[in-house]
Amino acid sequence: GPLGEISIPLYFGFFLLSSVQDKIKCTANDFLKTLDTLEAFKKHMIDFTGKEESEVDLEQYFQAKEFLHCTTKFCNYGKAEGAKEYAVKKMYSFIFELSLTALFVTPRTVGAQVSLTEEQLLLWPADAESSVPAGASLPLGSRAHVTLGCAEGVEPVQTGLDLLEILALKQQDPKPDVVEEMELGSLTYYNEGRWMLSLREPIGARACFSSYYK
Ligand code: 2AM
Numbered sequence: 001g002p003l004g005e006i007s008i009p010l011y012f013g014f015f016l017l018s019s020v021q022d023k024i025k026c027t028a029n030d031f032l033k034t035l036d037t038l039e040a041f042k043k044h045m046i047d048f049t050g051k052e053e054s055e056v057d058l059e060q061y062f063q064a065k066e067f068l069h070c071t072t073k074f075c076n077y078g079k080a081e082g083a084k085e086y087a088v089k090k091m092y093s094f095i096f097e098l099s100l101t102a103l104f105v106t107p108r109t110v111g112a113q114v115s116l117t118e119e120q121l122l123l124w125p126a127d128a129e130s131s132v133p134a135g136a137s138l139p140l141g142s143r144a145h146v147t148l149g150c151a152e153g154v155e156p157v158q159t160g161l162d163l164l165e166i167l168a169l170k171q172q173d174p175k176p177d178v179v180e181e182m183e184l185g186s187l188t189y190y191n192e193g194r195w196m197l198s199l200r201e202p203i204g205a206r207a208c209f210s211s212y213y214k
Contacts, residue, residue: 008075008083008084010074010077010213010214011076012072013070013073014096014098014207014208014209016070016098016146016205017205024112024203025068028112029059031103031184031197032059034182035105036059038179038187044193048193062149064149067212068148069207070144072125072209073128094209095207096119096206096207098114098205099117099203099204099205100114101114101198101202104195106195107193109154109156110148110150111148112203113163113196114144114145114146115202116141120141121140123209128160129164131161136171142167143164145159165194166190169194176190184197
C-alpha cells in the first residue's frame, strides 16, 4: 500500500554503538598516522598526491564519517532494485556483534572490512557482490564494510567497491608480499594506492540493526 512505499528507508544496516564508534575512530586514526610515517608508504605517496615529493596528511585527506555503520541494503527510499523485497522485519533493532577483520585505505576511501556470521548473512542481499571486478568470484558478504572516511568529492558507495577490488586482487595472489608487520597486524600493498592491514585480533563491534532516513 502507499504507506509501505513511503516507509522504505534510504538504507538498512548495522549501526555501531556510539562507544564502539569512538574506539574504532581512534584505531583508524592511529593506523593512518602510522601509515603516513612508513617508508613503504612514502615510496608510493604519489598514488595519493599525483605528484612526486609532496606529502599527504592522511587524517586530513579523508573526511571522517558520522554514524559509523555497515550498510546491508541500500534502498534509496524504494527506488533501488530489490528494495521492496528486502525482508527485514524479524531482526529489527536487534544488537549484533560485528567482527572487523581488516582496515583498508585507497586514494578514495578508508574503511574496515566486516566478516559477517551466518546469522548476519541472513540480512545480506544476494546481489551485493554483483559489481565484483571481472574475473573474480567472491563469496556472499565480501562487500561488508564500515566506511570510515572518504576523500573530498568521493561518494561513500565507493568504499565497498574499493574493498571488492582489493579482495579480487588478493584472490589472484593469495600470498602477496607483506610490506610491514605492524602492532595491529600485517600491512599489504596492492598497487595503485591500495593498502590493507589484516588485523591480528579482529575488533568486536556491537551494532544495532536498523534503518536510516535523511
Ligand atoms: P557505504 O555503505 O559504503 O558507507 C548512504 O549513502 C549509505 O548507503 C552509505 O553508507 C553508502 O555507502 C551506502 N550506499 C550508497 N549508495 C549505495 C549503493 N549503490 N550500493 C550500496 N550501498 C550504497
